[in-house]
Amino acid sequence: MTGVMLLVLISLGNWQMDRLAWKNELIATMAQRDQAEPLSIKSGADLKVLSRRDHDFHPITIEGTWRVDLEQYWFATANNIPDGLAHRDRVGFHVLTPLALSDGAILYIDRGFVPERLRDIEARPQNLPRQIKGILRWPDERTIFDAEDLPSERTWYVRNTIAMAQASGINSYPFLVEQTAPQMGWPYAGQSRRVLTNRHLEYALTWYGFGLILVIISALWHIRAYRRVNA
Secondary structure: OHHHHHHHHHHHHHHHHHHHHHHHHHHHHHHHHHOOOOEEEOOHHHHHOOOHHHHOOOEEEEEOEEOHHHOEEEEEEOOOOOOOOOHHHOEEEEEEEEEEOOOOOEEEEEEEEEEHHHOOHHHOOOOOOOEEEEEEEOOOOOOOOOOOOEHHHOEEOOOOHHHHHHHHOOOOOOOEEEEOOOOOOOOEOOOOOOOOOOOHHHHHHHHHHHHHHHHHHHHHHHHHHHHHHOO
């Protein structure tokens, strides 16, 4: 039992060390791309050459024609909170609006956060900038903890732009643009998380520490048992 438990604790520590390496690489990539010159996206040809490895978190500028009639809504909480936002309004949706480029290519723009009471277009101003500054993002995959999407209600729990496009009868890309500059009114952009917590080394040392404690306790137990037998 001690051996099995020790293997489990060491495995958990090693897993956290792998997570530490991944997080360090991600933070370095974000810092590097924050300083990169923004890409100017003008057509579908510019979009086709983009890759997650080379362009995730890369800043861009883009402009086109908004398709507000095909807006979709991703359930989320506000990361960047406007001054004076009531606590009850910190849960709502990110507004994902298709943008049609000059050649007809369509890309989703995450325009930012709106409280649930302002989800409907009629409840808020259009607030549509002509030129968008943002960062390219490849959304996370679905996990077992995510609720089922409701395409008929335009409600999503994972930012799956391909599924959103299919539900709207259009074609899009597996990535999107997160609008970075907050603006007056809603949606409130600038929701991208730019500072990531990194406590994986602490977690790894905790698991390894538990393993060491287990070994010490096991050794003391065997020493005590040995003394009893030989008393």
